[in-house]
Amino acid sequence: MSAEATPYGSRTSEFWRGARLSIPVVVASGPFAMLFGAIAVDNGFSVFEAFFMSLTVFGGASQMVGIELFGHHVAPWLIVLSIFAVNFRHVLYSAAVGRHLAHWPPAQQAVAYFLLTDPQYAFAESEAQKGRKVGFVWYMGAALTVYVSWTALTALGAFFGKLIPDTSALGIDFLLPIYFLGLVMDFRKRPLWLPIVAVSAVASILAYRFVGSPWHVSLGALAGVALAVILPPHHSGVGVGLAETEIEHLP
Secondary structure, eight states: OOOOEETTEEHHHHHHHHHHHTHHHHHHHHHHHHHHHHHHHHTTOOHHHHHHHHHHTOOHHHHHHHHHHHHTTOOHHHHHHHHHHHHTHHHHHHHHHHHHHTTSOHHHHHHHHHTOOHHHHHHHHHHHHTTOOOOHHHHHHHHHHHHHHHHHHHHHHHHHGGGOOOHHHHTGGGHHHHHHHHHHHTTTTSTTHHHHHHHHHHHHHHHHHHTOTTHHHHHHHHHHHHHHHHSOHHHHOTTHHHHHHHHHTOO
């Protein structure tokens, strides 16, 4: 990789700065990548098919939902709809993070949106909150670290799936929720963070109880978005703090 300078250092240093951010994500998501590979093979997928699904879909929750539905011979349209319900939050992520990527060439933006995940969105927002421009090299350092590890560990899990113990018995299945909670807590200083999070949580729990999975994910997110829209802009804090930070760092 070129050592050409960027506003925040060389391209190599920026790439590795992003990669270091993703190490906790790899640790937390690794067991689930292996678990997905094992479950995929158990549901009739070949090792290559399991690997290829991770390579092209790159969405842990939606891949798990898809595998479970494939195993129950559900109608294809229902599988697509269910996966869309799980991943609808990415529509919101892309709309929010798009303002940070608008200065990139279209091809780079396309790659970035494909690699956009929950932690990647949080990384980009946190970077912008610090008054730094979200750079492509830094972004790819964080995103590719997760992408490569996810696909590689999927293949590993597919090969050696029979050797993976019950993750619920070991508590490994709780690693990812803990990590996501940490990502949410990183934004706790934003105005009205608590009411929006509380409304999203309550709506998600109610949706899980009365509507069912995977719809509770999208319905909980929409409830939080609805509250943020209803609140006045200067109270909701959406974009205000970021704009002020960017103004302070203007040359």
